Amino acid sequence: MKLRWIRTAGIAVLITLLAASPANAYRVTYKEQYYRLYHLHYIQYPDDTMENIHWLEQTIKADFANPLYALALIENETQWEKYRYLFMMHAHLKLIEQYLYLGNKWNKRNAYFYNAPWKEQNLKSLETAETCYRTALYYWDAARDWAEKAQDRRFRFINLARIQNWEDEAGRIEDATLDYGKIINRELGLLQQVREKFLAMDENTY
Helix, strand or coil: CCCHHHHHHHHHEEEEEEEHHCCCCCCCCCCHHHHHHHCEEEEEEEHHHHHHHHHHHHHCCCCCHHHHHHHCCCHHHHHHCCCCCCCCHHHHHHHHHHHHHHHHHCCCCCCCCHHHHHHHHEEEEHHHHHHHHHHHHHHHHHHHHHHHHHCCCCHHCCCCCCHHHHHHHHHHHHHCCCCCCHEEEEEEEHHHHHHHHHHHHCCCCC
């Protein structure tokens, strides 16, 4: 009876330890691993966006995994080179999207007269949005540089089918059908117009 109780208690402890330690846990080291932690949410709350920004920024900083673990089929050094350029371009584009999402959460599209009592709060919110947009603009410059490298004529006849959407992104950047610079600068211009309306408010506005 005592032996049975000891066995039962031992099994209970083992189950508890297994539940506390994720079976699939592994050390995240490489770009490809960090990139897999980035994901879209049905509703994009600021905390979700900042989480994605964290994973994408870690993606950019990390080393590439061995070509065996690439997100595309790599069979030679030239494919490997193009893959790295496309990967970096794509990661930067995703960072731009996330910073735009975050900026839009803080941006004020209109300065209504009845917002005058919260003038300073609104100006602070606009400042945060501007920081997000300017950060996105920084990443856009980098994304264009990586896209240009990926579009080098040495790679013209190399198509990495598993990441065709990345190939398409590079092509759209090249022919300017994808131009985040234009989008971001437009948002900055509109933001400045709203800021000027808030700055013009005084005790007589409301």
